[in-house]
Amino acid sequence: MILISLVLVVICLASVFELSFDFFVLRKVSNRSRAALPTFLLYGLMAVYLVIIQPLSLSLVLLFFSLYYFFIILKRVSPNVVLNFSLFILLPTPILFLAHLQLLSEALSIASFCLLSVGFLARLAQGGNHD
Amino acid sequence: MLINLKAAFKYVLRAILVNKEWLIFWLIIALLGIWHICLLFGQGDILAGGDNYSYLFLGRRYPYPYLWDNYYSFGTRNFALPDLLGLPLYSYLVGFISAGLFQRILIFSLQLIKYVFFIKLASLLFNKERPSKHPLVFLLPCLLLSFNAFASLNPFTYTQLMYDAYLPLSLYYFIKLYESKKNDFSLLAKIVIFAVIFSPINSNPALSLTVYVPQAIYFLLNLKNLSATRVARLVTYGLAVLVSNLWWIFSMFFYFSSLSNDAFAQGKYFLATQVGSLFQNFRFIGQWGWYAGHFLHLYYPYSQYYDNPAILITTYSIVFAALYEATKHEEELPILRNKLFLLGLTLVSLLLVNGARPPLGFFYQVVFNGFSLFKIFREPFTKFSELYVLSLSLFFYLFLNRVLRWRSRGVKLLAIAFFIFAVGTSIKPDFLGEGVISYWNGSVRTVRVRLPGYWLSLEEYAKRNLAGTRVLDTPRFFYGGAWNWPQGFSSADDVAASFLNDNVNVIRPTVTLNSDESLILDNFYMYLKNGLLERNYLSLMGIDYVLQENDFDWRYTGGGSSSPRKTTEILDKFLIREATFGKFDESYLAKIPNEDPSSLVRNSLYPELLGLPALVLYKVPKETVPPKLYTARRIIATDGSSVGLGNFFTANSFQPGDALVFDDTVLSKVLTALTGRKPSPLTSNIYSFSDPPEIVFREINPTEYVVQVKSASAPFLLLFQESFDGNWEISPNFANSLGGWLAQVAADFQRDFGITHVSDQPYHFESNGFSNGWVINPNSTFFSKLRVAGISGGYDLSFVLHFRGQLYLELLFGLTGLVFGLSVFYLSFIFVKSLSKRLADLISVGY
Numbered sequence: 001m002i003l004i005s006l007v008l009v010v011i012c013l014a015s016v017f018e019l020s021f022d023f024f025v026l027r028k029v030s031n032r033s034r035a036a037l038p039t040f041l042l043y044g045l046m047a048v049y050l051v052i053i054q055p056l057s058l059s060l061v062l063l064f065f066s067l068y069y070f071f072i073i074l075k076r077v078s079p080n081v082v083l084n085f086s087l088f089i090l091l092p093t094p095i096l097f098l099a100h101l102q103l104l105s106e107a108l109s110i111a112s113f114c115l116l117s118v119g120f121l122a123r124l125a126q127g128g129n130h131d
Numbered sequence: 132m133l134i135n136l137k138a139a140f141k142y143v144l145r146a147i148l149v150n151k152e153w154l155i156f157w158l159i160i161a162l163l164g165i166w167h168i169c170l171l172f173g174q175g176d177i178l179a180g181g182d183n184y185s186y187l188f189l190g191r192r193y194p195y196p197y198l199w200d201n202y203y204s205f206g207t208r209n210f211a212l213p214d215l216l217g218l219p220l221y222s223y224l225v226g227f228i229s230a231g232l233f234q235r236i237l238i239f240s241l242q243l244i245k246y247v248f249f250i251k252l253a254s255l256l257f258n259k260e261r262p263s264k265h266p267l268v269f270l271l272p273c274l275l276l277s278f279n280a281f282a283s284l285n286p287f288t289y290t291q292l293m294y295d296a297y298l299p300l301s302l303y304y305f306i307k308l309y310e311s312k313k314n315d316f317s318l319l320a321k322i323v324i325f326a327v328i329f330s331p332i333n334s335n336p337a338l339s340l341t342v343y344v345p346q347a348i349y350f351l352l353n354l355k356n357l358s359a360t361r362v363a364r365l366v367t368y369g370l371a372v373l374v375s376n377l378w379w380i381f382s383m384f385f386y387f388s389s390l391s392n393d394a395f396a397q398g399k400y401f402l403a404t405q406v407g408s409l410f411q412n413f414r415f416i417g418q419w420g421w422y423a424g425h426f427l428h429l430y431y432p433y434s435q436y437y438d439n440p441a442i443l444i445t446t447y448s449i450v451f452a453a454l455y456e457a458t459k460h461e462e463e464l465p466i467l468r469n470k471l472f473l474l475g476l477t478l479v480s481l482l483l484v485n486g487a488r489p490p491l492g493f494f495y496q497v498v499f500n501g502f503s504l505f506k507i508f509r510e511p512f513t514k515f516s517e518l519y520v521l522s523l524s525l526f527f528y529l530f531l532n533r534v535l536r537w538r539s540r541g542v543k544l545l546a547i548a549f550f551i552f553a554v555g556t557s558i559k560p561d562f563l564g565e566g567v568i569s570y571w572n573g574s575v576r577t578v579r580v581r582l583p584g585y586w587l588s589l590e591e592y593a594k595r596n597l598a599g600t601r602v603l604d605t606p607r608f609f610y611g612g613a614w615n616w617p618q619g620f621s622s623a624d625d626v627a628a629s630f631l632n633d634n635v636n637v638i639r640p641t642v643t644l645n646s647d648e649s650l651i652l653d654n655f656y657m658y659l660k661n662g663l664l665e666r667n668y669l670s671l672m673g674i675d676y677v678l679q680e681n682d683f684d685w686r687y688t689g690g691g692s693s694s695p696r697k698t699t700e701i702l703d704k705f706l707i708r709e710a711t712f713g714k715f716d717e718s719y720l721a722k723i724p725n726e727d728p729s730s731l732v733r734n735s736l737y738p739e740l741l742g743l744p745a746l747v748l749y750k751v752p753k754e755t756v757p758p759k760l761y762t763a764r765r766i767i768a769t770d771g772s773s774v775g776l777g778n779f780f781t782a783n784s785f786q787p788g789d790a791l792v793f794d795d796t797v798l799s800k801v802l803t804a805l806t807g808r809k810p811s812p813l814t815s816n817i818y819s820f821s822d823p824p825e826i827v828f829r830e831i832n833p834t835e836y837v838v839q840v841k842s843a844s845a846p847f848l849l850l851f852q853e854s855f856d857g858n859w860e861i862s863p864n865f866a867n868s869l870g871g872w873l874a875q876v877a878a879d880f881q882r883d884f885g886i887t888h889v890s891d892q893p894y895h896f897e898s899n900g901f902s903n904g905w906v907i908n909p910n911s912t913f914f915s916k917l918r919v920a921g922i923s924g925g926y927d928l929s930f931v932l933h934f935r936g937q938l939y940l941e942l943l944f945g946l947t948g949l950v951f952g953l954s955v956f957y958l959s960f961i962f963v964k965s966l967s968k969r970l971a972d973l974i975s976v977g978y
Contacts, residue, residue: 080460084458087451087458090454091451093410093413094443094444097410098443102410110489110490113478113481113482116454117478120471120474120475123471123474
C-alpha cells in the first residue's frame with residue numbers, strides 16, 4: 001500500500017510539475033503586464049534555489065503560483081470553486097490515515113492547504129478587503 | 132449616597148435578570164473550570180516540576196528588579212526580568228493565601244480571561260451583522276480553545292496560559308483601536324495596562340512575539356482602508372506598547388548580548404523544524420514527542436487515544452466544520468472581510484506550524500538559517516499553534532451559529548448533539564488532566580507535589596540564619612533530576628534554589644554558567660565524588676555553607692552523582708554539621724515510591740537512605756571564607772585546567788586573601804599594572820603584597836556596593852567574588868543621592884553613545900577562575916576625584932562598585948511606571964465620570 005501511495009504521489013507531483021511549467025510559459029507569453037515582472041523574477045530565483053534544495057517544495061510552489069495565475073488572472077474558475085475543491089480534497093484524508101496510507105493522506109492535506117491558499121488569495125483579489 | 136447605592140443595586144439586579152442566559156453561560160463555564168482544576172490537581176497541593184519548577188517560587192521569591200541576578204550560581208546577568216510582574220509580584224501581593232490555592236485561582240482566572248476576550252473578539256468581528264443566536268453557542272468553541280490536543284502539552288504552564296489569554300485580548304484591542312472612528316485614549320490606556328500586566332509572557336520571547344502575527348495580518352489585509360488618522364493611531368499604539376515593554380526588552384537584549392559564543396552560534400541546540408505532518412497539524416497535533424516515550428511511559432499517554440478511528444473522525448469533523456465556515460461565501464462585506472482575515476490567519480499559522488516541511492518549508496528554512504534571532508522558533512509547532520487554534524475556534528463558533536439558524540429543528544438538534552460529542556471527545560484528555568504527569572518514571576516524578584516538612588524547616592532556618600550567604604549544593608545536580616519525596620518531584624533546576632531565598636546564593640550547576648565557572652564547579656564535584664576534596668577549594672569559591680540533599684535521587688544521574696551515604700561520609704570528614712532536617716526512618720521510606728524494573732536499582736534505595744537525615748547543612752569555618760570584597764595579599768599563578776587545579780590544591784593552601792590567576796597574559800598585564808614595568812618571572816608562581824590596604828564595604832543592592840579603602844599608597848588588587856562581567860565598574864559614589872544618580876546616568880549615557888571620553892577604568896580581569904579583580908592605583912588620574920589624603924598616610928578612597936546597565940533599567944522602570952500610572956489614572960477618571968452620570972440618569976428615571 002505504501003508503495004502504491006508513493007507511486008501515486010510521484011505521478012501526481014510529476015503531473016503537477018509539468019502542469020505548472022505549462023502555466024508558467026502560458027502566463028509569460030500571454031500577459032506582459034508590469035505587475036507580473038517582479039513575480040517572474042521571484043519565480044526564477046526560487047526555482048534555482050529549490051532545484052538545488054527541495055525538489056518537492058519546488059513542485060508545490062510551482063503548483064501554487066500556477067494555480068494562482070490560472071484561477072485569478074485568467075479568471076476561468078471562481079475562488080469559491082477552488083475553496084470548495086480544497087475541502088473536497090481534505091475530506092478523505094482521515095480515512096486514508098486510518099487505512100495506513102499516511103503518505104497519501106499527507107499529500108492530500110498539503111494539496112488542500114495549497115488550494116485553500118489559492119482560494120484565499122483569489123477571494124482577496126476579488127475585493128474582500130473593501131469597506 | 133444611600134439612594135445612589137440602592138439605585139445601583141437595583142440596576143445591577145435588573146441587568147442580571149435581563150441577561151439570565153449569559154448568567155447561565157458563565158455559571159456553566161465556572162463549574163466546568165472548577166471541575167477541571169480539581170481534576171488537574173488531584174491529590175497534590177501544588178503543580179510543579181520539570182520546566183514548571185518555578186511554581187515553587189510562589190510565596191517565596193519576591194520581585195527582584197536588578198540586572199544582576201545573584202540567585203544564580205556566583206551571579207549572572209538576569210534573564211528572568213520579564214517575569215518580574217508575574218509569580219514574584221503575585222507572591223508579594225497575595226502572600227496571605229497558600230501557594231496551592233493561589234495557583235488554582237491563577238489558572239482559573241487566566242482561563243476565564245481567555246473566554247471573555249474570545250467572546251468579545253468573536254462579537255467584535257461578527258456580531259454586528261450576525262448576532263449570536265444564544266450565549267451557549269460560545270460554550271463549545273471556548274472548550275475547544277482551552278482543552279484541545281495542543282493545550283494538553285502544557286496543561287498548567289503559566290506563561291502559556293497567560294499567552295493564551297493575552298492573544299485574543301491583544302487582538303481584540305488592536306482591531307477595536309484600528310476600527311474606531313475617533314481617537315480613543317481609553318483604548319490606548321487599556322492596551323498599556325494589559326501589556327504591563329501580561330508582561331510575564333515575554334519570559335518566552337518566541338511565544339510573545341507571535342501575538343503580533345494576527346495583528347500584522349489584519350493590518351495588511353486592511354491596507355486599503357489606511358488613512359492618515361489610522362497611521363497616526365497605529366504609530367501611537369506602537370509607541371505605547373514599546374514604552375511599556377522597554378524595560379524587559381532592554382534586559383533581554385542585555386542578557387543575550389553577553390552570550391558571545393552562545394548555543395545558537397555553535398549549532399548546539401535542539402531542532403524540530405521538520406517534525407510532524409500537516410494532516411496532524413490540522414487537528415492541533417504535531418509535537419515532536421507526541422508518540423515518543425521515556426523510560427517506562429509515553430510522554431503523552433493519550434496520544435494513541437487521538438488515533439482511535441472514532442476520535443480521529445470527531446476531531447477532524449470539527450476542523451472540517453470550521454474550514455467549511457471559512458470557505459463559505461458571504462454576502463455581507465464586513466463578515467466576508469473578517470472571515471478572510473481569519474482564513475489568512477489560519478493559513479499563515481498553519482504555514483508557520485508546518486516549519487521547514489513541504490510545501491513551503493524552504494521559506495522557513497531560509498529565514499531560519501539566515502537570521503540568528505529567528506532561531507528562537509526552532510520548535511514551530513509549540514510557538515504558532517495557538518494562532519491556528521484561535522482562528523479555527525472562531526470559525527467553529529460561526530459554524531455553530533449557522534447551525535442554529537437552520538430551519539429543520541431535527542437536523543439542527545442532531546448536528547448540535549454530534550458536535551457536543553465531538554468536542555467532548557476532543558477535549559477529554561486535557562480536560563481530565565491526563566496531560567499532568569502523575570506517575571513514577573525514573574528521573575521523572577509526579578508534578579502533583581506535596582512539599583516535605585523538612586524542606587519547609589530548612590526554609591525557616593535559612594530565613595533566620597543564612598541571609599547574604601553562599602550555599603553550595605551537594606550531590607551534583609543534573610538537569611531534570613528527581614527527588615525522593617512521597618509525592619515525588621523532578622525539576623530543571625536544583626530544588627534548593629526554591630527554598631533558599633533572602634539573598635542566599637545557591638551554588639549548583641546551571642545552564643547559565645560560563646565555561647570558567649563550570650570548570651571550577653565541575654572540579655569540585657569531581658574531587659568530592661573521588662574523596663579528594665580539599666577544604667580550601669570551598670574558600671576559593673567563597674562558600675559559607677554546604678547543603679547535602681540526601682533526598683536527591685542519585686540513581687538517575689548516569690553515575691554523575693555519588694550516593695547520599697558516601698557523600699555524607701566524605702563531607703562529615705572535613706566539615707562540621709550545622710543542622711540536620713528530617714530523617715529517613717522506615718515508616719517514612721515506605722511512603723516513597725520506587726518502581727524501577729531492575730531489582731538491583733530498586734533495592735539500592737531504601738538501605739541507602741535508612742537512618743540518614745534528609746538534609747544536612749554544613750558550615751565552612753568563617754576564618755577560611757573570604758569576604759565578598761577583599762584586597763589580595765598574594766597573587767598565585769596556576770593553569771586553568773582540571774589537572775592544574777588539582778595539583779594546586781594538593782600542594783597549596785588557598786588563603787582568604789589570595790587571588791588565583793589562570794591566564795599568563797592576564798598575569799602579565801596585572802603585574803605590569805601593579806609595578807608599572809615589564810614583569811619578571813614570579814618566584815614559586817607567587818607575588819606577595821607587603822601591606823595591602825584595608826577595605827570596608829556596604830551592599831546597597833545586588834548591583835551596587837559602596838567601598839571605602841583606608842590609607843592606600845601603592846597599587847593593590849581589589850577582588851569581588853561574583854561572576855566576572857565586564858559591566859562591573861568603579862564609579863563615584865552616587866548611593867542615596869538623586870543628583871548623584873542622575874549624574875551617573877548621564878555619564879554612562881555619554882560614554883555609551885560616544886559623546887564624551889571618560890578616563891579609562893582600572894584594569895579589570897578574571898580572578899579565581901570566575902570572579903572579578905581590579906588593579907587599583909590610588910595615585911592614578913582615575914581616582915583623583917575619589918580620594919582624600921589619609922590620616923595615616925596614603926589616600927582614603929571612596930567609590931561605588933556598580934553593575935553598568937542597572938541605572939538604565941531603573942530609568943526604564945520609571946518610564947513604564949509613568950505611562951502605566953497615567954493610563955490607570957485616565958481610566959479611573961473616565962470610569963468615575965461615567966458611573967456618576969449613569970447613577971444620575973438612573974435616579975432621574977425613578978430608580
